[in-house]
Amino acid sequence: MRGWQRQDGSKGIRNVVVVAYLVECAHHVARAIAERHDGGEVHLIGFPGCYPNDYAQKMMERLCCHPNVGAVLLVSLGCESFARNRLLEVVRDSGRPASLLVIQDKGGTRSTIEQGRDWVNATLPALAAMPTVPITPADLVVGTICGGSDGTSGLTANPAIGRAFDQLIAAGAAGIFEETGELIGCEGHMADRAATPELAAEIIASVDKAARYYTTLGHGSFAVGNADGGLTTQEEKSMGAYAKSGASPIVGLLKPGDQPVGGGLYLLDVVPDGEVRFGFPNISDNAEIVELIACGAHVILFSTGRGSVVGSAISPVIKVCANPETYRRLPDDMDVDAGRILEGRANLDVVGTEIADLVEAVADGTPTCSEALGHQEFILTYKSFTPAGPSCLPASAR
Structure with a gap:
């Protein structure tokens, strides 16, 4: 068996890009980004709530830093209470490529989708080039x-x-x-x-x-x-x-x-x-x-x-x-x-x-x-x- 080595010592059996929406208002934009890409595995996850929740924050941090995840794109509306910058920092500290798009700051639906697709398509080749390691x-x-x-x-x-x-x-x-x-x-x-x-x-x-x-x-x-x-x-x-x-x-x-x-x-x-x-x-x-x-x-x-x-x-x-x-x-x-x-x-x-x-x-x-x-x-x-x-x-x- 072979997989991908992560910075924390864990090993992944998949190397997917996660697109994560941080409130239901950003779900459509995140889905549109995840559905169109140039090869590679891109998975959509997210939290629909606007009010903050410690459980959801912990879950999103663990999921975005899961061994099977190679890179993460966060999609925020901009006015929700989710601690998006904290999540972004956690993912980057794990050694994974990560970016945050705030729809209210990026020109709305069309512009954010275009920027998100560009980021995903630029990231996938780097993940494909990552070396694998033995897994037991x-x-x-x-x-x-x-x-x-x-x-x-x-x-x-x-x-x-x-x-x-x-x-x-x-x-x-x-x-x-x-x-x-x-x-x-x-x-x-x-x-x-x-x-x-x-x-x-x-x-x-x-x-x-x-x-x-x-x-x-x-x-x-x-x-x-x-x-x-x-x-x-x-x-x-x-x-x-x-x-x-x-x-x-x-x-x-x-x-x-x-x-x-x-x-x-x-x-x-x-x-x-x-x-x-x-x-x-x-x-x-x-x-x-x-x-x-x-x-x-x-x-x-x-x-x-x-x-x-x-x-x-x-x-x-x-x-x-x-x-x-x-x-x-x-x-x-x-x-x-x-x-x-x-x-x-x-x-x-x-x-x-x-x-x-x-x-x-x-x-x-x-x-x-x-x-x-x-x-x-x-x-x-x-x-x-x-x-x-x-x-x-x-x-x-x-």
């Missing part, structure tokens, strides 16, 4: 999520991803699994796998918080589509989602934008801290993919039974299809047919190894189905988190 599994951070789950998800794709996680982590990678709201009832099992008693207590507290949060909202992760797909209870869905974590010890608990401090298995808590607030969202697969990427994930393993076609900006998404009938209906969108386990054509170990091997192939440049189809979904909204304490870190990093 120990350089990788791999995230996992499930969406469009059905009765087959916990039997095939999720446990197969768990086997892949165990292999990758044994080779030195960091693995991140998430959505404490989809793990309600599994907190005791996760606590038993925690590397320290302090971490075990933090895991239980994070799931308890998720249960309170979704009780207040009046709905949680168990959706109509899950029931239509054969799932019967929240507990059944939780056990299936839990299977994605494999069997490795859990060494840390992250919040969005936190970075793993080494290899091993981490749980990502995506449920906001504090009371439920207007404008703070319920669960969303696309938003959680973004949060995994903000934690440094190079690749996302996405388990689906009903069928999901989304990908993401910045990091490739590998679709692991749990249901063989879904795989046959949506073959262009699915990377791995885990459903063949149900039909006796493979077992969990075989599919787990296939997934782990595909992670390495994607890290070496093989496009995923969602990449080949041009998927670059992205959602970032308001949230609020208190910083994770030292008990959430691996013992060696405290």
